[in-house]
Each structure stands twice: as C-alpha cells, then as structure tokens.
Amino acid sequence: MLDVxxxxxxxxxxxxWPYVSPGTNDSRGIDCSGLFxxxxxxxxxxxxxxxxxxxxxxxxxxGKLTSTGQLMPGMAVFxxxxxxxxxxxxxxxxxxxxxxxxxxxxxxxxxASSGAGCVTTDTKLGKWAYWGWLKDVRKPDSLPxxxxxxxxxxxxxxxxxxxxxxxxxxxxxxxxxxxxxxxLVERVPLGARVEVLGTCGSWTKVKFGSRTGYMMTKFLTAxxxxxxxxxxxxxxxxxxxxRRVALLEASDGAVG
Numbered sequence: 663m664l665d666v667x668x669x670x671x672x673x674x675x676x677x678x679w680p681y682v683s684p685g686t687n688d689s690r691g692i693d694c695s696g697l698f699x700x701x702x703x704x705x706x707x708x709x710x711x712x713x714x715x716x717x718x719x720x721x722x723x724x725g726k727l728t729s730t731g732q733l734m735p736g737m738a739v740f741x742x743x744x745x746x747x748x749x750x751x752x753x754x755x756x757x758x759x760x761x762x763x764x765x766x767x768x769x770x771x772x773x774a775s776s777g778a779g780c781v782t783t784d785t786k787l788g789k790w791a792y793w794g795w796l797k798d799v800r801k802p803d804s805l806p807x808x809x810x811x812x813x814x815x816x817x818x819x820x821x822x823x824x825x826x827x828x829x830x831x832x833x834x835x836x837x838x839x840x841x842x843x844x845x846l847v848e849r850v851p852l853g854a855r856v857e858v859l860g861t862c863g864s865w866t867k868v869k870f871g872s873r874t875g876y877m878m879t880k881f882l883t884a885x886x887x888x889x890x891x892x893x894x895x896x897x898x899x900x901x902x903x904x905r906r907v908a909l910l911e912a913s914d915g916a917v918g
Contacts, residue, residue, distance in 0.1 A: 663800040664705050666736035670764045672701035673772045676781045678840075678863015681774050684711065692781065694760045694774045698738070698796075701762075707798060713740060713760035714747060721794030722801070730769055730787055736799060737763045739771060742791040757792065775862075778876065779839035782862035785822070822858040824868070824882040826850050828918075835918040836875035840865035842918070847875035856882070878918045 682691025687700045695713045702709045709720055717724065717740055725732075727739060741759035746752065761773030761784070771784040784790070795801060826834050833849035840862035848870060850856065856868040856877070865876045 664702065664707055664796075664798050666799050666802075668705055669701050669736055669799060670762065672704040673697055673762045674764055676700065676774070677772065677783070677861060678865075679774070679781045681776050681779050681781070683776065687711075692774050693776075697762070697772070697774050697781065698760065702798070709796075709798070714750060714757045716760060716796075717757040717792065717794055718750070718752070718754070720796055720798070722797035724792065724794035727787070727791055727793045730766065732793055733763050733766050733769070734802060735763055735765060736795075736802075738794045738796055739763060739790040740792040740794065741789050761790065777839070778862050778865075778867065779841055779844065780862045780865070782840065782867060783860040785858070785860050823855055823885045824858050824866070825885060826852055826854045826856060826877070826881060827883050828852055828881050834877055834881040836868065836870060836873070836877050837918075838875055840867075840876040842878075844876070847873055850877065855885070858882075858884075881918050 676689075676692060676697060679689050680691050681693060683693035683696075685691035685693050685696050687696040687703070692700060695709075695711050695716060698709050698716065699711050710716060716738065721738065727733075733739070739761050740757040742755050742757050744755045746755055759773065761771045764770045764772050769785050769787070771790065772781065773784065774781045828834055831852070833851050836847040836850050837844040838847055850870050854870065856870045858866060859869055859874065860867040861879070862876060864879055866879045866882055868875065868877050868882070
C-alpha cells in the first residue's frame with residue numbers, strides 16, 4: 663500500500679513543472695494523470711495513465727463532490743462533463759481532469775493544468791465535481807459519505823489578497839499562462855490589490871477585477887490581516903493612497 667504523506671509530497675514537488683500531454687511524467691513535461699503516474703512510481707508502484715480509467719478502475723470508494731467537508735488530504739478529485747467518451751460504454755460521463763487534495767484547511771488541490779501551462783494549485787472547489795479514494799493508497803479510518811441535505815453546504819473560504827509591487831515600472835503584466843511568453847491579459851498598476859487563487863511554481867494565479875491570469879510571485883506581497891478600506895480612518899486612507907501614488911510615479915513601463 664502507498665503512503666499517503668509520500669504521495670502528497672511527490673505531487674507537491676512537481677509545482678511549476680510544465681504541462682505537456684502525454685508528457686514524460688517528469689520535470690520535462692507532465693499532464694494531469696501523469697502527475698499520479700509519477701507519484702506512484704516514486705513509491706515503486708504503477709497506475710494507468712488516464713483520468714477516466716483512474717476514476718472507473720482505480721478508486722476503491724468514490725462519489726459526487728458538493729462540499730469541501732467531503733474532502734481529506736490524499737484524495738483524488740475530478741472535473742467532469744456528461745458526455746461519455748466513446749471508449750467507455752457505461753454512461754457515467756467524462757472524468758476529464760484529475761487533481762490531488764494535499765490540504766483541506768486551507769484548501770489546496772494540486773493538478774497539472776493545460777490552461778495554466780504548468781502544475782498549479784486551486785484553493786477553491788470550483789468545477790471539481792467528483793471525489794475518489796485511490797485503492798492502492800492506505801485508507802484513513804473513515805471516508806466521506808454521500809452528502810445529505812443538512813449541513814453540507816460548501817463553507818465560504820476567506821479570500822486571500824496580495825498587493826502588486828515592483829522596484830521599477832508602473833505596472834506588472836498579468837498573463838494567460840504561467841510563462842513570460844504567454845499572451846497578456848492586463849497590465850496591473852503597482853499598488854493594486856489582487857485576489858490570490860493559487861500557485862504555479864514562481865507564478866501566482868490571481869483575479870483582478872473580473873479578469874483572471876498569472877503574475878510572477880516576486881511582484882506580489884501578501885496582505886496579512888489587512889483591514890478593508892472602509893474600516894480605515896481618513897488619515898490612514900490618505901497615507902495608503904500617497905504610498906500607491908509614489909509607486910506609480912517612481913517610473914513608467916510594465917514588468918513581468
């Protein structure tokens with residue numbers, strides 16, 4: 663049986679690896695199920711390369727995911743749509759993407775994302791729709807049951823925010839993928855506040871206004887117990903505004 667803590671560590675060490683499908687299941691390139699192939703290989707075991715087959719044949723227990731309360735570290739989670747692939751004739755749908763829960767509080771799901779272009783993390787449940795406990799991984803004492811109508815609403819996670827910083831320039835680039843050659847989403851002003859959605863090696867997935875993308879982590883500083891603007895005194899608001907203006911006037915041009 664595989665050790666769940668070693669499984670989690672094997673997956674976590676892949677953060678930032680480039681997404682390539684089918685890839686070589688190592689730092690040269692890896693896809694979502696390849697992440698599990700690599701983690702199994704690290705413990706001298708093997709698993710089929712394919713999220714649909716993993717859900718159907720490699721999970722000892724599984725079910726629909728509606729709440730973070732159903733999750734536990736070491737659990738596989740899946741994104742799904744209703745269109746069953748032709749190679750399967752069971753009508754279960756398409757378990758098209760797989761990730762591993764490495765932490766529940768705070769929530770952290772590690773997965774190799776084609777959208778991000780690398781192995782990244784999610785900090786919200788989002789479109790993860792099914793869970794499964796891998797039969798080759800040592801089970802905890804109990805697994806989640808099917809959700810009931812009582813107390814199974816997903817808890818509202820407290821959002822994490824960061825402030826955009828840089829030693830030069832007036833803006834930092836937000837890109838579609840975690841790479842400097844990826845198309846530009848937006849130039850975010852220094853001093854702006856962004857919501858942190860996940861990590862991807864030296865890049866961070868963020869939301870600015872209604873748009874999401876990736877910014878280099880070195881251009882972000884985490885906010886710790888920062889009071890919202892409406893709770894600040896007038897003097898504190900002026901000080902914060904002056905700091906942001908100074909950053910903007912320091913120089914011009916975009917970085918990242």
